[in-house]
Amino acid sequence: MSTLLSHRHRVRPVALLRLFLGILLPLLVVGLVAEDLLEGQSFAWETPFLLALHSHATPLLNQVALFFTTVGGVTVIAPISAVILVVLWLRGHRLAAFWGLGVAGAAGLNVAMKLLMHRSRPELWPRLVQEHDASFPSGHSMYSAAFVTALILLAWRTPYRWLVLGLGVAFSGLVGFSRLYLGVHYPTDVLCGWLTGAAWVLGVYGVLRPFAPEHGKESTA
Numbered sequence: 284m285s286t287l288l289s290h291r292h293r294v295r296p297v298a299l300l301r302l303f304l305g306i307l308l309p310l311l312v313v314g315l316v317a318e319d320l321l322e323g324q325s326f327a328w329e330t331p332f333l334l335a336l337h338s339h340a341t342p343l344l345n346q347v348a349l350f351f352t353t354v355g356g357v358t359v360i361a362p363i364s365a366v367i368l369v370v371l372w373l374r375g376h377r378l379a380a381f382w383g384l385g386v387a388g389a390a391g392l393n394v395a396m397k398l399l400m401h402r403s404r405p406e407l408w409p410r411l412v413q414e415h416d417a418s419f420p421s422g423h424s425m426y427s428a429a430f431v432t433a434l435i436l437l438a439w440r441t442p443y444r445w446l447v448l449g450l451g452v453a454f455s456g457l458v459g460f461s462r463l464y465l466g467v468h469y470p471t472d473v474l475c476g477w478l479t480g481a482a483w484v485l486g487v488y489g490v491l492r493p494f495a496p497e498h499g500k501e502s503t504a
Contacts, residue, residue, distance in 0.1 A: 298489070305485040309478035313420070316471050320402055320419060329469045333407055336464060345411060348461040352412065355423045355458030357390060360430050371437075381493035382433055385484040389429030392483055393422045393476070407466055414467045421468045424476030427455040432484040440494065 319326075353359060364386045372379035402419035416422075431451035438447040459473040 301485060301489065306482045306489075309482040313475045313478050313482075316475055317396075317400060317419070320400055320471075326469070326471055329471065330405070330407065332470055333405060333463060333466060337408055337466060340464070344464065348464040349411060351454075351457045351461040352423060352465060355427045355454070355461065357422070357426055360386075360426050361390075364430065375493075377491060377493045377495075378437070381487060381491045382437070384491070385433045385487040386426075386429050388487065389425055389480045389483045390422075392479065393420065393425045396420055396479070397422070402469075402472070405466055405469055410466050412465055412467060418468055419472045419475065420479055421459065421462050421472040421476035423462050424455070424459040424468075424473045425480035427458040428477045428480030429484045430480075431455045432481045433488075436484070436488050 364382070368379055368382050371382050397417035397419065400419040401417045404414060404418040431454060435444070435448050435451055438444045455477065459477060462468040462473055463470060
């Protein structure tokens with residue numbers, strides 16, 4: 284009995300690393316940025332960065348940015364997420380609960396954070412897309428990061444994990460870049476969207492442990 288308990292409560296290095304690098308450190312960064320914004324401070328480098336980025340605008344890049352801002356939005360990610368939810372439900376309710384709470388929960392958290400922060404969007408040039416809600420954190424960055432992080436965790440035990448990791452990170456990165464290029468977000472909006480979305484899903488994963496055996500030992504993932 285004591286052996287079983289010691290195994291069950293053994294601290295796993297992978298879990299500690301995931302907790303620190305994947306959850307605590309990102310949320311610390313988000314908290315520090317949010318604190319400055321709530322105190323009315325701004326980040327002087329953000330406007331010059333956006334203007335420099337906009338100086339390289341071309342019609343081709345416009346179309347690329349519009350494409351990724353469309354596929355990275357809730358109107359595309361939500362239906363795909365719903366299909367994945369149904370597939371996972373057929374495989375196991377715990378997997379479906381992880382997916383639903385991870386991805387849909389990130390969307391709900393984003394709405395709450397926008398209402399709390401109420402940061403105005405940048406108005407630096409005539410924009411190709413119009414957004415009317417708050418700027419912080421970027422919803423597109425947060426949705427895509429949550430979606431990709433959940434996919435990576437689901438694929439981690441399969442031979443496709445590195446492919447999913449590479450494509451997923453590239454996809455979420457391009458979605459965030461598109462929001463900066465189009466001038467609808469500040470860099471800290473995008474950064475904190477990525478960090479919050481990933482941290483939220485990793486937290487849900489740690490709580491629900493969707494791959495844990497039904498009886499006996501804990502999962503080592």
